[in-house]
Amino acid sequence: MRPDILAINQQTVGRQTGGMRSGSMKILFWLALLLNTFFFHACKNKDLDLYVESDKYSNAADFIGNNYNLTLFYAALKQADLLDLLKEPGPYTLFAPTNKAFNDLGIVRASDFASMKQDSLRQLLLYHILPRRLYTSDVPPNTIDNKYVNMMEKELFIGYKNQKVCAECTLISDFYVNGSKSVLATQNIVLANGVLHVVDKVLKYHPTIQDVLNSKPEYSLFIALLKRTGDWERLGAPANTTVFAPDNEAFEKAGITANDIAQLDPGKYGKRLSHVYLLYNHFFLSDMAIYGQLPGSGYYGSPYYRARIVGDELYYFGISANTPMEPFIIHSQAPEANTPLRISNFQPGYQTDYKADNGVVHGINSLLVLPEEALIKESTKTNQR
Known part of the structure; x- marks a missing residue:
């Protein structure tokens, strides 16, 4: 409680003890105090909620840059001059290949992207991005060939397996884009300007x-x-x-x-x-x-x-x-x-x-x-x- 409110309460208790106020004055005072306290907390919570709503999530560029498992994807985006795009409002859906996915293609360090043609690299990365939010819940479960157009204006083929074969069995929730897989723990990562799914292969x-x-x-x-x-x-x-x-x-x-x-x-x-x-x-x-x-x-x-x-x-x-x-x-x-x-x-x-x-x-x-x-x-x- 605020010190000034505590002081008022202490003074009020003293006055009540001394019988210096009538019953009606006491009621009015406590009503005013209650309204003041309610107004104070309502304003405080409103400000806090607004802060959480605007700052809780990172934009796509910052999230990728702060994720150790996506350092090569971040380096590729930087080399292709796409980071500023991913700081814009979007919304975007990113299918983000892991470092291992790039390692499988022989790319092991950030400097490896420097030898690539920037335009070709840019097109490759835009192929991994949809100009919309796409959560797994937007895709019918246990279906294939759900088509969504990416920022290269090419269709990506989305498949989604969401199945529990018995009451005691573990839920299988695998999300696929062009055959590349995102498991439950790395799906639907909320961003300030979209959503991200980590995938196990670079889309080709x-x-x-x-x-x-x-x-x-x-x-x-x-x-x-x-x-x-x-x-x-x-x-x-x-x-x-x-x-x-x-x-x-x-x-x-x-x-x-x-x-x-x-x-x-x-x-x-x-x-x-x-x-x-x-x-x-x-x-x-x-x-x-x-x-x-x-x-x-x-x-x-x-x-x-x-x-x-x-x-x-x-x-x-x-x-x-x-x-x-x-x-x-x-x-x-x-x-x-x-x-x-x-x-x-x-x-x-x-x-x-x-x-x-x-x-x-x-x-x-x-x-x-x-x-x-x-x-x-x-x-x-x-x-x-």
């Missing part, structure tokens, strides 16, 4: 799948195969394709050279030689985590994904529901339908979910079909006539 974008593959020398033999089989042009067209791209090491492990590919006669091989890597749709690996397994029985009978290979429909491409997920090829008819013909593995997470306007690219580390396995037999040719 190219205009076409051709651009994705051309930007990576490790896919040169795969590109050569696609050109030889006549599938390359599709990857520059608008049609959606999800590509599972074996790297050069995968071809080398199988003993296949660039010269072998150049000498290959596509007419002698089934379409699965190349089409096993091309799915005529669009999905991120996180889509399978949200939707779970398909119905079926057996290890490969209830996979995360299964689809007939276009042009070679006796065969399926699938992704098993084990950990780690395994891409595989399997025959559609028994007895071969029970066992995969060949299995691969995905490259590390940062080498998957490469987004393009016409699809997605995921790296894999071994071939799913060898040339000799895709040769068209004479009996098959006769049946096709």
Whole structure:
């Protein structure tokens, strides 16, 4: 209590003891004192509330700058001259990659950004920002492909898994943007000018799948195969394709050279030689985590994904529901339908979910079909006539 109010109270008690005031005067005095005290505290609380409301949250630039796990993201924003933008009212939604996400791409210190073209870096970072607030509660739970336009005027694909499979089970709340994951503890961080979600991968974008593959020398033999089989042009067209791209090491492990590919006669091989890597749709690996397994029985009978290979429909491409997920090829008819013909593995997470306007690219580390396995037999040719 204020000293002046305490003094008034003490004086009042003395006067009451001495009987120097009438009952009516006492009532008026205490009423005035009560109103004065109420007014004082009401004003004080109002000022405090206003202060908390304006200063409780940091703006996006300051929050990132003060977060040890986002120092490389902050350095990138500084190098791209975007910090002032993130101090403006916004609102913004930021998908902020961790330091490890940048480390996975070979970026380990702030000075590494200095060698990048500022405009390219700026576009990369704007790709991580929406010009609006987007909380997980704004996205329907257990859905994929919720589209939101970012500051590059490109669509980001948002998926959200919010599920508790039993009363005693831990809530699963995973938020995905273009396949990059934000866990419950790092979602919905409130900013003065928006909201931030920490994600585990840097979002990657190219205009076409051709651009994705051309930007990576490790896919040169795969590109050569696609050109030889006549599938390359599709990857520059608008049609959606999800590509599972074996790297050069995968071809080398199988003993296949660039010269072998150049000498290959596509007419002698089934379409699965190349089409096993091309799915005529669009999905991120996180889509399978949200939707779970398909119905079926057996290890490969209830996979995360299964689809007939276009042009070679006796065969399926699938992704098993084990950990780690395994891409595989399997025959559609028994007895071969029970066992995969060949299995691969995905490259590390940062080498998957490469987004393009016409699809997605995921790296894999071994071939799913060898040339000799895709040769068209004479009996098959006769049946096709």
